[in-house]
Amino acid sequence: MRTDRKLVVLVAALGLALAGCSSAPPEPDTVAERFTEALNSDDVGAAAALTDDPARAGETLGSLYDGLGKEATFVVAGVHEDTFTLEATWKLGAEGGKEWKYTTIGTAGETDDGWKVHWNPATVAPGLDTGPLSYAPVYPKPARVLDAAGGELMAEQVVTLVQLAPGADTAAAAALLAPLAPGITPTSLDAELAAAQGKPVTAISLREADIAPVRDALTAVRGVTLAPQTRLLTTDKAISAPTLSGLSELWQQQADDAAGWAVRAQTADGTVRIAGADSRPTTDIRSTIDIGLQRAAETALDPIGTPAAIVAVRPSTGEILAVGQNAAADGAGAIALTGLYPPGSTFKTVTAAAVLDAGRATPDTVLPCPGVADIEGRRIPNDDSFDLGQVPLHTAFAHSCNTTMAGLAVTLPPDALRTAAERLGLGVDYVTPGLTTVTGGAPVAQSPAERVEASIGQGQVTASPFGMALVAASVAHGTTPAPVLVTGSPGVPDRTPPPLPAAVTGDLKTMMRETVTAGTATRLADIPGLLGKTGTAEYGDNSSAHGWFIGIQDDLAFAVFVADGGSSGPAVEAAGRMLRAPR
Structure with a gap:
């Protein structure tokens, strides 16, 4: 009787192969094909039910999709008696840009409930039998963003998120943070926590030099958690320019393009790499920003209360030398x-x-x-x-x-x-x-x-x-x-x-x-x-006016804009402050 059932499976498999030449796709009628169909539909329950250990299979498959995502395609590449071959392709990462392909072997057998896939995690993915799998990109050594002279403009640095949980001692936290950010008060922190409706809030992100003197004291405050992470930041924290976001995006794109990847199994002894690719080295990004002129432009705008901006260009090359905005302008983009x-x-x-x-x-x-x-x-x-x-x-x-x-x-x-x-x-x-x-x-x-x-x-x-x-x-x-x-x-x-x-x-x-x-x-x-x-x-009803000044000095061209300046006077004065500043 067992031999006859095996024959049925083989005949069904042959029928599927022949049906592949017809105009309509065949319905899966082997347990292996039904199993892969359920996997391709991300139907963990259906796939687990087709195994001889549904409970373990469901738990393992659920964790697999949690760790690798659901962009996977499984194909039955062959069936021989009670053994079948699976070919799998995973699209990994947020954009699906990394691909993991492999082939595995599985077996099926007859049970009281009919034919089932013998549950072995390695049938679905290599290494899954050793522990849960997870995916992560593997980034190269971080590049830097340089200014026009080759100095370091931006680099990856450690920042620490100061997080407050409901019930945190906001008075103690504010006392430590206010010298770093005067806008932080017990009232402001209480308001943030109330708005978060029971969820933690991030009060501030601090560079290493800023948090170092208060790290231990913050750690001791009730309800405060410190979460370090890495970010691309300006080397001089006083520098703030609209160009920085674009340079950051280029830096991240370069890092993403060069990144390798790894699928790892979490075992009792730690993580083990199952598959992956090494990252490629990246190069520093050389910007055209003249850091002295950039500082001069930003400082020139500081006294202005309305939104104001300066853009400076080298006419002979088109190099953007400085782009400055004041705090009022930053709020408008x-x-x-x-x-x-x-x-x-x-x-x-x-x-x-x-x-x-x-x-x-x-x-x-x-x-x-x-x-x-x-x-x-x-x-x-x-x-x-x-x-x-x-x-x-x-x-x-x-x-x-x-x-x-x-x-x-x-x-x-x-x-x-x-x-x-x-x-x-x-x-x-x-x-x-x-x-x-x-x-x-x-x-x-x-x-x-x-x-x-x-x-x-x-x-x-x-x-x-x-x-x-x-x-x-x-x-x-x-x-x-x-x-x-x-x-x-x-x-x-x-x-x-x-x-x-x-x-x-x-x-x-x-x-x-x-x-x-x-x-x-x-x-x-x-x-x-x-x-x-x-x-x-x-502008508007002509009762208000913006102020402008455009200028040229040798191989420098620039424009100054002051919203609601009333006249060109504030723009002219800002240009003078920038041009007269030592740099």
Whole structure:
């Protein structure tokens, strides 16, 4: 009778092989195939029920899926009498990027309840018979993120999470933590615990140097647990920049790509590696950040209470030298790189470029600069309605004469401002390793009234601080440089407009120099060779205004933005603090 049942299994297996040539997949009719079908469906109960020891099988299979995940495929590769061969493929890790393939042998037998798989954990996975299996990536020696000079900007460091459980002595914990973080109080900790509804909370994460003096005291506080972990952190904890997150993502991606993996069995004597692959070595990531300029930019923004940002670029190479934001800006996101605002009179750099390129005027063309002008139904005033009378274009530009620039813009074609903006980098977007950026842009101004608004950086014109830094860099270099944050990995533009004629960018630099020596930025006249353009941009109901300043000094181009600055004054002052700082 036993021999006959074996024959049935073999015939069924042969039938399945033949059925594989038909158009419809066959139903599994051997116990091995039903077993693998249950495994492929992640049905632990069904798979265990097909064994001769359902209790042990269910427990082991449940722990297997807990340790390795459920991305597994099992196939019956062959059946011979009561022995079958399984081929398995596991997709391991969060992204399923690591693959473990193996072949095992199992047996089946007849029981009072019919044919069953003889339960042996090794039938399902090698090493499972020695203990529960688990997967973990195996990372290489951590790389570092370097600054432009090769100094250590970021490195993997140990941080300790200070965790509080319900019922913790919040007064004692706050007394130890407040000197490190003044915002931590017994009341704040009690509120966090109440909001967590019975779950532990992390009060703060501390670097080794900060927690070392209070570690023992914190350990002794009721309800406090210290949990060390590793993170990529700046070597100088005072440095904080929007570029750091992008560099961290690149660092993590490099580590993940180089990581090996291991499947380990937990035995009574410890863990044993069952399968895996070794990690590959990684290299340090060399950024373009000038650490001295970065510190100067951040310090320059510290006195400003409203959101403010600075972006500095090397025009000759496109290297991002510094990206700074103050604490008020950090709460709004990476505004230095992606925040879009009306650029105000800094956009007159673009307007002047369009006018010069179209031959509508030269820097020496004498033009009217009345205090107020009615142009195409739009009443355009100068700041405090100053009136220069008849002056050369370069003087009107240096003094930021709205009425002059608006009058010129009306004579331009609808797409002239957009074209000039793109030729200076504004409206061109980049895919840059380590950077997420938006430049802004100027839409086609179909009506003369729209051109009037756009000419002074209002209406539908927008720019990010990054975008205006590219404008300054384009004027300085003559062409728009591709931005670079990681040495050797320049950004790729979505399009490449032709550069402006050298004569046009040369005239712009001359007029921007006059802005500093005799125009609206004379507070910076002591800074050697500085070129610039100020900007005040009204928004909303026009009762508030942002402040801007873009500048060029030798092989440095930058933009300063101050939200709700009221005028360009705070931006000009911040630029001065950055440029005058020792570095």
